[in-house]
Amino acid sequence: MIAFDAELTPGARNAVRTCLRIQPSEKVTLITDLRSREIAAAIEAELADLGAPHRVFVLEELSPRPLTDMPEAVLEDLESSQVSIFAVVAQQHELRSRMQMTDVVNRRKIRHAHMVNIEKRIMLEGMRADYEAVDALSVRLLEVMRKARVVRAVSPAGTDITSRVNPEYAWLKTSGIISENTWGNLPGGEVWTTPGEVNGVFVVDGVVGDYLCAKYGDLRETPLTLRIRANRLVSASSPNKELEDEFWRYCHTDENSDAVGEFAIGTNIGVRDVIGNILQDEKLPGVHIAFGNPYGDHTGAKWHSSTHIDVVGREFSVWADERQIMQDGKFLL
Structure with a gap:
């Protein structure tokens, strides 16, 4: 077995025993890469x-990166597993291969932990959260959001958006306690849906997702201002013109890449601030949205996109209808 820093153990134990609640009788597929091997x-x-039977797959040992398709050996192993863990640093154009994996996860109702872009700092911070407390908060928030018709969010950076709720779309929680009903990111901690319609301005002074996150990091000094009308991105501007242009191109990959497919509220109260990694930063108490794929298998949305990119801000105040549920990034529930 590969040597590893003992400081990683508490987070790993949280993943295996608390978040996934793996039993000794359950078979596990563990997928990783060279950068995440420790x-x-x-x-x-x-x-x-x-004592749980498991197989470990290192992607670079199976196929050149970036992947065009998930290696067949991985997909075959998933067919006989009850639990899977994906701990990999994302590369450009690999979303398709990850979707091939989650297609199997969804079909077989595998308890799946998605740890894309996991790093040591996250294992020492977000993965050490009290997930029973995160889940309890998420349950309370979920109850409020399922009754809401309109959600408004503002931030000191200039965000002012309104999201109208579509009652046909489900609200879900991925609070770190993962069930077979929906796979979840680790670290966990969010309540989310596909919005009915978003309008307004969203200022990204946190991070953007997918492979752009590693490239641009924390955007506090070069925020990305997004204008949204009738649920579509209509403009993007930033002092960093390379970011502005690349984000705009990403959101025009296909006909729905510019549509808001996710509206989410982070609930990981163990996360204190943005660190420049979307995996943890989107769990920060506050609001994030995503353009592209609405994960309709979970929410009931009928449209689709081949892309999905999250955007995160800071210090939100949030209202569900007339009830304020957050002030400056602090929950009022």
Whole structure:
């Protein structure tokens, strides 16, 4: 087994025993890459200690990166697993391969932990959260959001958006306690839906998602201002013109890449501020939205996109109808 820093153990144990609640009788598929191998080794050690049968796949040993398709060996192994963990640093144009994996996860109702762009700092911060407390908060928030018709969010950076709720679309929680009903990111902590219609201005002074996150990092000094009308991105501007142009191109990959497919509220109260990594930053208490794929298998949305990119801001105040539920990034529930 690969050597690893013992400081990774608490987060790995949280993933295996609390978030996924893996039993010794359950088979696990663990997918990783060379950059995440040490973290995967800590998870593997927890699986071994638990006595759960498992297989570990290192993507670079199976196929050149970036992947065009998820390796067949991985997909085949998933067919006989009850649990899967994906701890990998994303590369450009690999979303399709990840969707191939989650198609199997969804069909077979595998308890799946999605740890894209996991890094050591996240294992020492967000993955050490009290997930029972995060889940309890998420349950309270979910109850409020399922009754809401309109959600408004503002921030000191200039965000002022309104999201009208479509009652036909489900609200879900991915609070770190993962079930077979919907796979979840780890670290966990968000309540989300596909919005009916979003309008207004969203100022991204946190991070953008997918492979752009690693490239541009924390955007506090070069925020990206997005104008949204009738649920479509109509303009993007930033002092960083390279970011502005690349984000705009990403959101015009296909006919729905510019549509808001996700409206979410982060609930991981163990996360204190943006660190420049979307995996943890989108769990920060506050609002994030995503353009592209609405994950209709979960929400009931009928449209589709081949892309999905999250955007995160800071210090939100949020109202569900007339009830204020957050002030400057602090929950009022």
